[in-house]
Amino acid sequence: MYKAVKKIFFILGLGMAIPAVAANYTIGTGSQSGTYYPLGGTLAKIWSDNIPDFNMRAEVTAASVENIIKVATKKQLVGIAMGNVAQKAWDGNKPFPRQMPTEVLFALYPNVVQFIVPADSDIHTIEDLKGKKVSLGAPGSGTRVSSVNILNALGISESDIRSQSLNYTATTSAIANGQIDAGVIVGSLGVGAITELALTRNIRILSFSDQDLKKIQAANPSYQPLKAPQDSYKNVPAFTAPAVWNVLVVNKAMDKKLAYQLTKIAFENIDKIRQAIGVAKFMTIDNMTRLSGVPLHPGAQQYYKEHHQ
Template sequence: MTRPAPRRPVGRAAAALAALAFAGASLAACTGADDRWVDELPGTLTIATGGTTGIYHGYGQALAAVLEDRYGIDVEVLETGGSVENLHLVADGTADLAFTAADALEDAAVGRGDFDEPVDVRALARVYDDFEHLVVPAGSDVKDVTDLRGLRVSTGASRSGTSLIADRVLTAAHVDVTDLQVSELGITESIDALRDGTIDAFFWSGGLRTPGLVELAEEMPLRLVPLADVVDPMRAEHGDGYRHGVVPEGVYGSTADVETLAVPNVLVVPAGMPDDVAYGLVATLFGNRGTLAGQVPSAALLDRTRSIYTAPVDLHPGAERYYRDSKI
């Protein structure tokens, strides 16, 4: 299978986040790791993220800014299609860190679906959970997945985690993709197309609150279509990585809680990453959680007691040592 070409880097994180003012206390935060791990890094540390209006990308930019400011590390943040592409980029050596949803990670770990062979990665942390969004204008007649038949629907960028889940949601709802007028758009393009009226609905798998959707909801009334009915069939078919989730009232202007599908996100690295580097990266995540959360609210969900649950792949030995040293 032809590997995807790397997407363009979106600047250097320090320049992109020049407005960040790191307090002295943040810069002095103890990482719990000997700073000499930095010497084992490649010349440039590359992080594979997602679309620029999604949480993966914001999280990657914020982490890159901390690494550059705290250690002087040269960091490149890649804009990508998301989980599936990110895992290919780790597999071919283009990326050193990658954000991925657990369902795409399971396919990569066993070599199925979009992966011709297993991808040898390990986890640094479970970082936060994604919620499946089926987004329509507030006045849309779409009440459930079956109402999408005949409509113009974006199922996510090709080789993205969103596309993977959208296909599974449609299958669980007994909706054939050929019954839709499908576009394969990333989150930024999906938002633009719904705003312009060139699509009727789009799928998006992302954390709360996805920045681009927050902005869109300020411009036009939106509604999320409930997806609770597909969760149990998807768990039965694909495993316990899927669970019931709720998008709370008020998110994106919603007037009630919306029951949907949730899946964990994991930060992964090549299995061969030096143990001290993996340790140092995890220590940096936790030592600067407040700074990261100031830019990406989902970073506040980082929790040592939950971050160790990284199924379907094991923790990297360096990460495992960090959690053990932290008495988890």
Template sequence: MRNGSPRARILGLLLAAFAVLLGATGCAGPGYDRTQQYFIAGGGIAGIYFNYGDQYAQALHRELGISVSVSETNGSVDNLQRVASGRALLGFAQADTAADAITGTGSFDTPLPLRAVARVYDESVQVVVPADSDVREISDLAGRTVSLGSATSGVQVIASRVLAASGVAPDRIENPALGLDESIAALRRGEIAAFFWVGGFPTPSIERLARTQRIRLLPIDAATVSRVNARHSGVYRLTEFPVGTYGSETPTTTMTVPNYLVAAEDAPEALITDATRTLFASRATIARKVPAAELLDRRDAIFTAPLELHPGAAKYYVDARS
């Protein structure tokens, strides 16, 4: 990236603004309690959230000497609620669900006091059907049994939006609300026609499914992505699964959403600074077990709109820039 590029100039301006903010509010906190038990809100044990959180918790214990463990949860909505209520120090969430959380819309009755630590990686919407299914596009799912993800998950939020943008009303889908492992098992047994998943790809559990059963991914086209963006937070982008993904013979277009690591607004500043530093310092170690961690990039990590950065995280980025 050239120093004179537009993205570099934006990055410099943002970091300068963070520096002013930190100077105005003061960045020297009272420290934090190293005897406390901390939690990271992950997701289902088959997903990247949980495994990323588990490896990150181990890194925090090694580097900071604090007791940290990952919690199995139902996904983004659950994670954000846990972080906001203090039941978790940190949590993973999709950007669209986080946007709903801070405005008190969608699955949230009131705004939640949340801040971003980093944009960690982007996730892809994966709609899986058996290879011999007569379902060829999203609109074909009407009138069928489809798992839209577990209750209070970000998958449920995104799946509902994709269906609506494809002209499929919620009452035209029978949704058993299964987690990823349960969805895979139900597809094997022929109990569901398809399932939605939102995560890094390839997702290990779906890869294992593809080794024993031929599957396909349904396309989500540019027009559908545009309709979802027009109705919601505008954070979605178009991408493509390459040839070979889960045994595919052709590329498949789909929708992506950024994924954030979040903290409560009142989380200890010094702890969040150290946690952010550890996140980046341990990237290579975590990536040995969770390849998605390799996508963490300090230049992109600060782009967490509409969430503001936590002051502790902002301090790390300013210090790292100097």
């Protein structure tokens, strides 16, 4: 026994270290049928493969609000969130109880606010939603924050409709089965949940009028009009809707070197990310600062400046 212990100390004395255990982290995403989840999974793999002793996995969540709270409380290392929700967190506005200690790593891609109805529905404008059964998104999701904000900007409150609180999958299922009159999904153009629904059901996506879009921008400057071409989904006519950029959020206390490393590795592997996720075509160094109201983390800012001398 003594000899065995003595041998161990001798080995350690020669500088042979016990292998370090890799740190495990999560990136907060959203529903598995949305874009956040596969994008988060791709980023997690890229980072895990290229950062020593670093393991990350994608976590299914209720998306933006939950992700920001978990990042703020250090229960997640990174989270994906809609820009308008990240702005509310930075400002300390509802649904957040106070200012959240979160900053942006970099912007990702624009999210489109898509109000879905059956193709033969008598709902043709946002005003027509009054009195109807409408899914506004899961509790704690950016979809719900966006849908409520947009309705409010147009003078429509939750009490004017029969609101439901369903996630992506439940929303499209309820539309397919005739359980609701309309549903909101805020996601990339071509998001999986709507793509799958359009393959089996005839649907439309409501188009916002120029007047509606001006009202929305006046109340929420982070939204920009986006014109979706015909057949963005199977047999769905062209439509115009408000869009807002998604961002990666991190805790402002994150180590500067780690934030720099995460940013650098993501952009050095951007071709792999784009091969896996189509909307990653919007992920560029120039687009890192698309959300002007929330600062980049100093580590990300350093990387940005190195490419914008």
